[in-house]
Amino acid sequence: MIIVMKRTATEENLQDIIHTVEELGYQSHVIRGTQRSVVGAVGDERGKARLRSLEAMEGVEKVVPILQPFKLASREFKPTPTVVRVRNVEIGGDRLPVMAGPCSVESEDQILETAKAVKEAGASVLRGGAFKPRTSPYAFQGLGEEGLRLLAAAREETGLAIVTEVLKPEDVDLVAETADMLQIGARNMQNFALLKRAGEVKKPVLLKRGISSTVQEFLMAAEYVLSEGNYDVVLCERGIRTFETATRFTLDLNAVPVIKKLSHLPIIVDPSHGTGHWEYVTAMAKAGIACGADGLMIEVHMRPEVAFSDGIQSLKPALFRQLMQEIAPFVQAAGRRT
Ligand code: PEP
Numbered sequence: 001m002i003i004v005m006k007r008t009a010t011e012e013n014l015q016d017i018i019h020t021v022e023e024l025g026y027q028s029h030v031i032r033g034t035q036r037s038v039v040g041a042v043g044d045e046r047g048k049a050r051l052r053s054l055e056a057m058e059g060v061e062k063v064v065p066i067l068q069p070f071k072l073a074s075r076e077f078k079p080t081p082t083v084v085r086v087r088n089v090e091i092g093g094d095r096l097p098v099m100a101g102p103c104s105v106e107s108e109d110q111i112l113e114t115a116k117a118v119k120e121a122g123a124s125v126l127r128g129g130a131f132k133p134r135t136s137p138y139a140f141q142g143l144g145e146e147g148l149r150l151l152a153a154a155r156e157e158t159g160l161a162i163v164t165e166v167l168k169p170e171d172v173d174l175v176a177e178t179a180d181m182l183q184i185g186a187r188n189m190q191n192f193a194l195l196k197r198a199g200e201v202k203k204p205v206l207l208k209r210g211i212s213s214t215v216q217e218f219l220m221a222a223e224y225v226l227s228e229g230n231y232d233v234v235l236c237e238r239g240i241r242t243f244e245t246a247t248r249f250t251l252d253l254n255a256v257p258v259i260k261k262l263s264h265l266p267i268i269v270d271p272s273h274g275t276g277h278w279e280y281v282t283a284m285a286k287a288g289i290a291c292g293a294d295g296l297m298i299e300v301h302m303r304p305e306v307a308f309s310d311g312i313q314s315l316k317p318a319l320f321r322q323l324m325q326e327i328a329p330f331v332q333a334a335g336r337r338t
């Protein structure tokens with residue numbers, strides 16, 4: 001339920017509502033607008049009739065149900081787009097930030113060199129996995145804590161914000177100590193314990209769509225993070241499994257306008273995982289911007305041929321620079337700046 005306060009409602013009216021909502025056993029989530037505030041009351045659907053009677057309380061304009069199953073993530077709850085701030089970078093605002101870097105952090109030289117190269121080309125966030133989810137247990141699993149240390153050194157050197165994946169609930173605090181943004185990967189999109197833990201920390205979350213997840217499941221996963229009080233969630237379309245084998249995944253760009261309609265959360269596009277091949281990355285990056293994405297995530301490697309993971313889909317720095325130049329008119333046409 002959404003409790004819409006009157007323009008004239010006082011802070012005391014608002015506090016009374018919050019108190020009553022919580023007394024009825026619901027969580028309250030407040031959005032303070034410039035004109036008026038709204039309180040989202042989320043919890044067990046069965047008792048929602050009781051929330052209706054809050055319409056009788058002072059300062060309340062109306063009480064309306066949120067029809068979508070994802071409550072806090074829905075446009076019904078919050079009609080205006082959310083802007084998520086990651087260090088000095090805004091996602092969902094006037095700019096269209098590009099996150100770039102290697103799939104995995106491999107060594108100090110590798111991450112430093114890549115960070116400098118992507119920064120020079122115009123990226124504003126450095127990506128790189130320290131903890132890697134791999135299909136094979138024999139594949140490189142990431143440098144772990146050492147990888148986090150190297151990312152921090154790269155941030156120190158370049159000023160880029162860093163996004164890196166967290167695989168387990170028990171690692172959330174450790175990763176959050178270093179990262180400016182926590183990545184929850186496709187394979188963990190429905191790891192509910194991990195989503196809840198990420199909801200408890202004060203770091204923005206980049207949530208990637210599961211490879212077999214529907215848009216609704218994707219937004220329900222975001223809802224887990226939001227419901228714990230962390231409202232800084234950025235979604236990432238990174239391709240889904242279909243019958244098509246010509247590309248690694250099928251980048252579902254339909255999801256971008258669909259999610260824009262259903263949710264206020266920003267959504268970025270990852271054409272590297274979405275295609276699985278460097279030759280297709282730039283075309284799909286442009287397409288992502290054209291269909292309304294709020295940003296991009298691109299894998300870049302100094303020497304893709306010797307990368308520990310995802311070399312085939314990684315761009316060399318020169319190609320990344322070219323991508324940044326080629327997307328510029330699309331960014332401008334979308335009414336934004338890089
Ligand atoms: C990654 O970003 O390197 C990654 C593992 O992504 P995904 O979870 O989308 O496969």
Ligand code: MN
Nearest residue numbers: 103299309310
């Ligand atoms: Mn990767």
